Amino acid sequence: MNQKVVLITGCSSGIGLALASRIAKDEKKRFMVYATMRNLGKGEALVEAAGRTLGRTLEIKQLDVCDEASIKACVDSLPERRVDILISNAGMGLIGPIECQSIDEMKTVMDTNFFGLVRLLKELLPDMKRRKKGHIVVISSVMGIQGILFNDVYAASKFAVEGFCESLAVQALRFNLNISLIEPGPVITEFERKVYEEGMKTDLSKADKVTADMFTNIYLKNYNQIFETLGQTADDVAEHTFKIITMDNPPFRHQTNTLYTPMTTLKYADPNGDLPIDTFYKMVFEHDKVFNASLNFLKLLRWRSRKSFTLDKDKEKSS
Numbered sequence: 001m002n003q004k005v006v007l008i009t010g011c012s013s014g015i016g017l018a019l020a021s022r023i024a025k026d027e028k029k030r031f032m033v034y035a036t037m038r039n040l041g042k043g044e045a046l047v048e049a050a051g052r053t054l055g056r057t058l059e060i061k062q063l064d065v066c067d068e069a070s071i072k073a074c075v076d077s078l079p080e081r082r083v084d085i086l087i088s089n090a091g092m093g094l095i096g097p098i099e100c101q102s103i104d105e106m107k108t109v110m111d112t113n114f115f116g117l118v119r120l121l122k123e124l125l126p127d128m129k130r131r132k133k134g135h136i137v138v139i140s141s142v143m144g145i146q147g148i149l150f151n152d153v154y155a156a157s158k159f160a161v162e163g164f165c166e167s168l169a170v171q172a173l174r175f176n177l178n179i180s181l182i183e184p185g186p187v188i189t190e191f192e193r194k195v196y197e198e199g200m201k202t203d204l205s206k207a208d209k210v211t212a213d214m215f216t217n218i219y220l221k222n223y224n225q226i227f228e229t230l231g232q233t234a235d236d237v238a239e240h241t242f243k244i245i246t247m248d249n250p251p252f253r254h255q256t257n258t259l260y261t262p263m264t265t266l267k268y269a270d271p272n273g274d275l276p277i278d279t280f281y282k283m284v285f286e287h288d289k290v291f292n293a294s295l296n297f298l299k300l301l302r303w304r305s306r307k308s309f310t311l312d313k314d315k316e317k318s319s
């Protein structure tokens with residue numbers, strides 16, 4: 001059988017883990033998944049999720065996206081160095097006022113989220129071009145489209161990813177290669193926990209009172225509620241991504257969270273760029289009224305979409 005080879009980065013938790021096991025469990029066994037992680041000592045959760053696919057349609061390998069030698073060693077270990085579908089997923093977040101973040105911390109975010117992808121493609125793109133076959137799937141974010149308060153450097157790293165891919169996509173087409181950016185909104189994973197915990201530990205002594213207060217009493221205070229209201233599961237994002245890799249003509253961009261699209265649509269609705277900024281400003285600073293009303297409205301939408309999903313399922317069962 002002609003299985004497609006899928007290489008995924010960052011599979012120790014979250015979206016990468018969910019994706020690796022989802023693709024390996026494809027009923028038609030169309031894929032051989034190389035699920036990679038930088039620290040093989042963290043492989044237990046994936047081993048458990050992979051179940052019987054381990055050693056059959058899924059293999060775990062070491063790969064650190066910040067280390068060129070580890071990328072090369074991993075790719076060299078694959079049969080004929082072949083990768084049909086690359087899923088660049090490894091990434092990290094960073095929140096807080098820039099006055100309180102070191103340049104080194106910021107560089108680590110850019111090195112992981114942006115240069116991690118660049119390193120992977122420097123290793124894999126020449127082979128894909130030669131074979132005139134391949135799909136590059138990048139787990140970007142809604143923050144690759146739109147910046148969000150106190151996510152300055154993280155959003156910059158995802159904008160970098162999007163600009164890079166948008167530029168490359170035209171050249172890729174010439175070689176019959178597809179590129180797809182997956183753009184989730186908030187997803188409930190380790191990312192959320194790590195970012196929140198680090199955020200809570202931020203030394204705010206270098207920030208002025210207004211900024212420190214905005215970060216603590218508006219952003220961090222509402223952070224968990226935003227994830228509860230808008231957050232998707234990693235399995236949900238994996239299902240969206242699975243659909244994209246099985247399409248004949250996959251789209252360049254795909255947002256996974258319909259509750260979030262009203263926000264990203266604001267960007268495209270105003271070429272001056274003021275509409276999303278003014279709207280976010282109102283949502284944040286008149287948060288007692290507008291922000292809570294918005295979250296309640298989104299909660300209602302979410303409840304309704306779940307309800308209609310259940311009803312649809314019930315209809316399917318009874319027909």
Ligand SMILES: NC(=O)C1=CN([C@@H]2O[C@H](COP(=O)(O)OP(=O)(O)OC[C@H]3O[C@@H](n4cnc5c(N)ncnc54)[C@H](OP(=O)(O)O)[C@@H]3O)[C@@H](O)[C@H]2O)C=CC1
Nearest residue numbers: 010012013014015038064065090091141186187189190191
């Ligand atoms: N959660 C969210 O709200 C959203 C996340 N995303 C994006 O989704 C992707 C996955 O994040 P998510 O699953 O949520 O978060 P997790 O923290 O659960 O997973 C991140 C994964 O990336 C790995 N990783 C970090 N640095 C490296 C590295 N240098 N080399 C290899 N692997 C590395 C982590 O490994 P380790 O365990 O060793 O740290 C982990 O496996 C990221 O690109 C993120 O930006 C996009 C939109 C929303």
Ligand SMILES: CC1=C(/C=C/C(C)=C/C=C/C(C)=C/C=O)C(C)(C)CCC1
Nearest residue numbers: 141142143148149185186226280283284
């Ligand atoms: C909804 C919303 C907000 C927060 C959004 C957040 C927190 C999104 C997180 C997205 C993530 C984590 C993406 C990862 O790549 C604001 C700006 C506070 C106020 C305006 C409305």
